[in-house]
Amino acid sequence: MREITLSQAVNEALAEEMRRDPTTFIIGEDVAEAGTPFKVLSGLVEEFGTSRVIDTPISEPGFVGIGVGAALTGARPIVDLMFGDFIYLVMDQLCNQAAKQHYMSGGKLSVPMVLRTNLGATRRSGAQHSQSLQALVAHIPGIKVALPSSAYEAKGLMKTAIRDNNPVVIIEDKLMYQDKAPVPEEEYLIPFGEANIKREGSDITLIGTSSMVQVAEAAAKILEAEGISAEVIDPRTIVPLDEDTLLKSVRKTSRAIVIDEGHQNYGITGEIASRLNEKAFYYLDAPVLRMGAMDVPVPFSPVLEDLTVPTPERVAENARRLCAGEMIHAA
Amino acid sequence: MTSKTKTRTRTKTASSLSKEEHLRMYTQMVRIRTFEDNANQLYLAGKMQGLTHMYSGEEAVAVGICEALTDSDRITSTHRGHGHCVAKGANYKEMFCELLGKQEGYCRGKGGSMHIADQSHGNLGANAIVGGSMGIATGSALRAKLLGQDDVTVCFFGDGATAQGLLYEVMNMAALWKLPVIFACENNGYSEYTKTEEIAAGSITARAEAFGIEAFQIDGQDVLAVNELSKKLVARCRDGDGPFFLELMTYRYHGHHVGDINREYYRSKKEEADWKENRDPIIRFRSWLVEQGIAKEDEIEALNAQIKQDAKEAVAYAEAAAYPGLEEVDMHVYAETDPATLQAGK
Ligand SMILES: Cc1ncc(C[n+]2csc(CCOP(=O)(O)OP(=O)(O)O)c2C)c(N)n1
Numbered sequence: 001m002r003e004i005t006l007s008q009a010v011n012e013a014l015a016e017e018m019r020r021d022p023t024t025f026i027i028g029e030d031v032a033e034a035g036t037p038f039k040v041l042s043g044l045v046e047e048f049g050t051s052r053v054i055d056t057p058i059s060e061p062g063f064v065g066i067g068v069g070a071a072l073t074g075a076r077p078i079v080d081l082m083f084g085d086f087i088y089l090v091m092d093q094l095c096n097q098a099a100k101q102h103y104m105s106g107g108k109l110s111v112p113m114v115l116r117t118n119l120g121a122t123r124r125s126g127a128q129h130s131q132s133l134q135a136l137v138a139h140i141p142g143i144k145v146a147l148p149s150s151a152y153e154a155k156g157l158m159k160t161a162i163r164d165n166n167p168v169v170i171i172e173d174k175l176m177y178q179d180k181a182p183v184p185e186e187e188y189l190i191p192f193g194e195a196n197i198k199r200e201g202s203d204i205t206l207i208g209t210s211s212m213v214q215v216a217e218a219a220a221k222i223l224e225a226e227g228i229s230a231e232v233i234d235p236r237t238i239v240p241l242d243e244d245t246l247l248k249s250v251r252k253t254s255r256a257i258v259i260d261e262g263h264q265n266y267g268i269t270g271e272i273a274s275r276l277n278e279k280a281f282y283y284l285d286a287p288v289l290r291m292g293a294m295d296v297p298v299p300f301s302p303v304l305e306d307l308t309v310p311t312p313e314r315v316a317e318n319a320r321r322l323c324a325g326e327m328i329h330a331a
Numbered sequence: 332m333t334s335k336t337k338t339r340t341r342t343k344t345a346s347s348l349s350k351e352e353h354l355r356m357y358t359q360m361v362r363i364r365t366f367e368d369n370a371n372q373l374y375l376a377g378k379m380q381g382l383t384h385m386y387s388g389e390e391a392v393a394v395g396i397c398e399a400l401t402d403s404d405r406i407t408s409t410h411r412g413h414g415h416c417v418a419k420g421a422n423y424k425e426m427f428c429e430l431l432g433k434q435e436g437y438c439r440g441k442g443g444s445m446h447i448a449d450q451s452h453g454n455l456g457a458n459a460i461v462g463g464s465m466g467i468a469t470g471s472a473l474r475a476k477l478l479g480q481d482d483v484t485v486c487f488f489g490d491g492a493t494a495q496g497l498l499y500e501v502m503n504m505a506a507l508w509k510l511p512v513i514f515a516c517e518n519n520g521y522s523e524y525t526k527t528e529e530i531a532a533g534s535i536t537a538r539a540e541a542f543g544i545e546a547f548q549i550d551g552q553d554v555l556a557v558n559e560l561s562k563k564l565v566a567r568c569r570d571g572d573g574p575f576f577l578e579l580m581t582y583r584y585h586g587h588h589v590g591d592i593n594r595e596y597y598r599s600k601k602e603e604a605d606w607k608e609n610r611d612p613i614i615r616f617r618s619w620l621v622e623q624g625i626a627k628e629d630e631i632e633a634l635n636a637q638i639k640q641d642a643k644e645a646v647a648y649a650e651a652a653a654y655p656g657l658e659e660v661d662m663h664v665y666a667e668t669d670p671a672t673l674q675a676g677k
Contacts, residue, residue, distance in 0.1 A: 025477060051477060057507075062500025065466010069484075070474040072455055072467060073405060096460050097467060103663045104446040105456065106439030110666035141664050163673055165666035187675040 001182040006172065007040045009151035009183050010116075013158035014041070014078065016187065018048055021076060024162060025052040027063050028080025036080060038118075038177050060086050064093040064115065068167075071113035072101060076162060081117035084171055085131045090115075098167040099142030112165045116158070118174040119147075119261060120211050121298045121309050130298035130305075132261035134209070135268050137169045138239050144192060145239045146170040149213035151181035153236055156190030164192065173211040173261075193240035197249070201231035204255040204319050207246060207272060209235060211309075212259040212291075218312035219319060228323050238268055243275060250276050254285040255322045259310050264292030286322045291315060346555050353625050356398055356554055358634055360390040360613050363414045365642045366423065367585075370413065370430060370444075374589045378650065379430055383444040386414030388584035391612035392517050393418035395557025396485055396577075399565045405453045405471045405484040407464035410445050411517075411583070412457030415487055420452035423641055427649035434655040441655070441663065453482075462488055462495030465514075469501040472512035472573070483511045483568040491522025493535055499542075502574070506542040511568035513561075514539065514576045517551065519583045524597045539576030551579030552612045555619075582606040 004012070018024045026044065028036070032055045035042035045053040056063040060081065067079040081087065087094070098111045119132035138145045144166050148154035154172060161168040198213060199220055208216035213234045220230035231249050235241055250256045256276055260268040269290035276288045294308040321328050346353070367387045373379040386393070389411075397406065397418035408415040416426060421437065429436030429447050436442070437449050448456030455471065458464040468486030475482050492498065493516060505512050522530050536546035547564075550556055557579065564575045584607060586594055594603075620626040671677060 023478060054508075057500070057503055059500035059504065061497050062466055062469075062504055065497060065501065066470035066473055066504065067466075069407075069455070069467035069470020069472075070477075071470070073471045073474045075474040075477060077470075092460055092463060093466055097458075097463055101456070102666045104438060104442045105448045105450070105663075106436070106441045107663040107666070108438065108450050109448060109456065112666075144665070160673055163668065165668045189673055189675055191673060 001184060003180040004151055004183050005178050005180050006148070006151040006154045007038065007177040009155035010040050010158055010172065011042070011044065013155045014044060015047065017159055017162040018044070018052065021162070023074060024076040024078060025054060026078045026080060027054040027056060027067060029056055029058055029082050031055060031080045037082060038174060040177060041080070060089040061093050064090040065097065067113045067115070068093055068098045068111055071098070071111040072109055076112050078114045078116060078162060081115055083129050084117045084119045084133050085128050087117065087133050087136060091136075094137065094143065094167065094169070095140045099140050102166070103142060110165050111167045113167045114158075114161045115167065115169045116172065117169070118172045120173045120175045121261065121293065122305055123175055124300060124302055124305065126300045127297035132171075132210070132293060134171055134238060134260070135262045135266065138268060142167065143239065144168045144237065146192065146237045147210040148172060149208070149210055149234045149236070150176070151179065151183050153190060153234070155183055156188050157236060159189045160192055163189070171210065175211065190236060192237045193242050195233050195235045195242035195245040197231065197233050197245065199230070199232040201229040201253065203229045203253055203323055204257065205231045205233060205246070205249040205253045206257050206259065206315065206319065207233050207235065208259045209238060209261070209268060211261050215310055215312050215315060216259055219315035222312060222316040223319055226320070228319060230319060241272070243279070246272065246276060247280050250280045250288070251283040254283055257289045257291055257315060257318055257322070259291045259315060261293050261309060263295050264290055265295045267292045286325070286327070289318055289322060289328060291318065350625055352398070353620060354634070356394055356558065357613070357616055357620060357626070357631070358638065359394045359398065359418055360554060360616065361635055361638050363387075363390045363393065363417045364613060365638050366413055366417055366426065369427070369642045369646050371585065371589060373430070373646065381443055382588055383430070384411040384588045385583065385585035386411050388606065388611070389414060389517055389519060389551065389581045391554035391557055391616070392515070392551045392579045392581050393487070395554045396515055396561045398558050399561035400453070400483065400485065402452050403482045404565070405455055405468070405482060407455045407468040407471070407484070407486050408457040409464070409487055409489060409492070410457060410459050410461070411489070412447060413444070416447050416449055416454055416457070419449065419454045421449045421454065423645035424648055425449070427645045428652050431649050431652070432654060433649055433652040435652050439655055439659065441659070462492035462497050464488070465492075465495070465497045465501045469505050469510060469512050472505065472510035473508065475511055476508070481569050483513065483565050483573070485513045485515050487515050487517060489522065490516060490518040490520070490527045490531060490535065493538065494522070494530055499538070502539060502542045502544060502576070505574040506544050509571060509573060511571075511573040513564055513568065513574065516576070516578045517581055518578050519581050521583070521587070521598065523587050526597070536576060536578050544574055544576050546576035546578065548578045548580065551581030552610045552615065554612055554616050582610070
């Protein structure tokens with residue numbers, strides 16, 4: 001199968017969906033001729049013109065609000081938020097305006113809007129361009145949250161996000177834009193709420209999201225050499241969450257580590273871990289362990305920054321200790 | 332006020348509207364006032380819970396503007412939104428049901444006073460975040476332009492909302508992209524318990540003009556003046572001449588919300604009486620209708636009585652109506668997506 005980059009995969013998904021549905025359009029900062037600072041959208045303006053690939057002023061609440069209004073009245077906007085860190089600026093539009101319309105109107109109004117943005121530290125971008133804020137939006141009922149872990153997921157999840165009738169926040173790992181993965185030429189969509197078992201195993205389940213799927217897979221390789229068989233699962237969407245697949249795995253392996261690049265406190269890892277503890281408690285041989293990013297603002301200094309994110313070595317170390325029956329307190 | 336801003340107060344003479352159109356405007360204003368009188372009573376009698384904000388006194392604004400719109404034109408509304416909802420064509424029955432949290436309400440009782448929406452008449456909903464719907468209105472206008480639809484969107488908001496940064500972000504984009512949106516600022520002199528001059532520096536219309544948006548300050552107690560100007564601006568919006576900005580000078584008769592009873596620390600009874608006695612939009616329009624020979628006193632009295640009766644029946648209906656079933660509590664969190672559309676090749 002051909003291999004393309006995550007960036008190309010997103011670009012293809014957008015182009016295909018924009019050809020398919022004339023009510024779709026892209027709106028955001030420097031999305032047209034510049035194709036975003038990450039060049040993910042290059043070429044789209046040439047095909048779809050500036051009326052459907054719309055450059056905005058630097059007004060995040062404004063253009064997200066505009067997306068909500070367009071979606072409420074019959075269009076399918078794809079709103080581009082240049083950095084995930086800017087989610088804070090658009091919280092009212094996303095969480096008070098978009099997320100609640102369907103419910104508040106008793107099901108009469110809906111907001112089929114995609115907000116695409118990114119996450120990820122270790123790019124030496126400092127504390128305001130490195131955050132992974134999926135927990136913030138996943139907390140709010142009415143929003144779906146997709147976290148693609150490779151080019152394949154990035155394409156399939158984006159296409160589903162655009163066709164979904166709800167506000168969907170899709171967060172790409174900005175360090176992965178140039179990473180290649182096999183992506184079929186034929187059209188495909190990845191349904192929401194279907195986890196992907198990346199690797200089967202029997203001793204421990206490693207649940208990783210987005211950037212942390214690679215980390216979990218690398219950890220599984222390390223463990224394999226030591227005779228520990230790790231199952232790696234990528235939930236792909238955290239809202240909705242495929243609990244069944246996760247529970248089935250944990251009931252089989254009886255141990256689990258949940259790994260996500262968002263801060264550990266009050267985060268995605270805690271949410272998934274407590275669901276497993278509540279629903280698979282009697283199958284567990286050890287408490288489910290959380291591994292999120294450290295609870296510090298992301299430092300610039302490379303030696304410090306690298307400490308803040310889970311690594312394959314640290315995941316493997318924790319897995320080893322869990323399998324040896326040691327009690328570990330989450331960091 | 333800068334020189335570009337045109338202040339409009341209609342000289343009360345001829346109007347090109349038919350008798351029917353005149354009476355409809357009158358009726359809609361009285362329907363709003365009557366709705367609010369009943370809502371206020373429901374609240375005071377302890378039959379209605381929560382927060383609600385009365386529109387009484389501002390009727391000419393909503394009616395003057397909404398009578399210039401069709402059902403396919405959209406509006407966004409505010410926490411003080413009952414007037415916009417009635418003016419855009421909503422029925423009493425579904426509105427009272429919504430205020431009481433009943434299943435037959437416009438939003439199945441899940442929205443309530445501050446989130447009432449009536450998409451069948453293009454009302455995209457009230458909003459409990461001050462200024463929260465400015466992006467929505469502008470986005471609706473962008474959708475119209477992109478999809479080649481000729482509807483216009485009116486964004487209602489208060490003078491207090493002009494302090495929200497969102498307004499300046501979306502006015503900038505609306506002006507850059509020439510969107511068919513009318514920003515309608517209802518300046519009732521107060522933002523909660525604070526006078527507008529204490530929260531708004533300079534001129535409100537000049538802010539719109541800074542973006543190159545044509546702005547008008549207008550007497551919001553004069554329904555004909557509001558309607559006449561709105562019609563022109565709506566037509567110009569349809570021709571691609573938008574956006575526009577209106578500052579409508581008006582007054583709210585009640586407190587900021589229904590519980591705001593003792594108000595003298597921020598506005599005097601004398602001031603309230605002056606607006607009610609000398610500038611009431613309904614009294615003014617009614618006497619003009621009679622003066623012009625468009626309607627007779629007894630005709631008007633009959634209209635008023637009919638509206639009162641309609642409200643009474645709708646209130647009784649709503650009081651007796653059923654609450655939503657408890658299974659509704661987690662319905663409508665997410666919209667359904669037809670699984671067939673999620674297939675490749677579809
Ligand atoms: C973002 C936000 N801040 C504060 C409030 C509380 N609040 C509700 S209404 C209001 C005053 C609004 O004044 P204005 O926009 O002039 O509208 P009016 O009530 O006069 O119609 C305030 C401060 C709110 N709902 N939302």
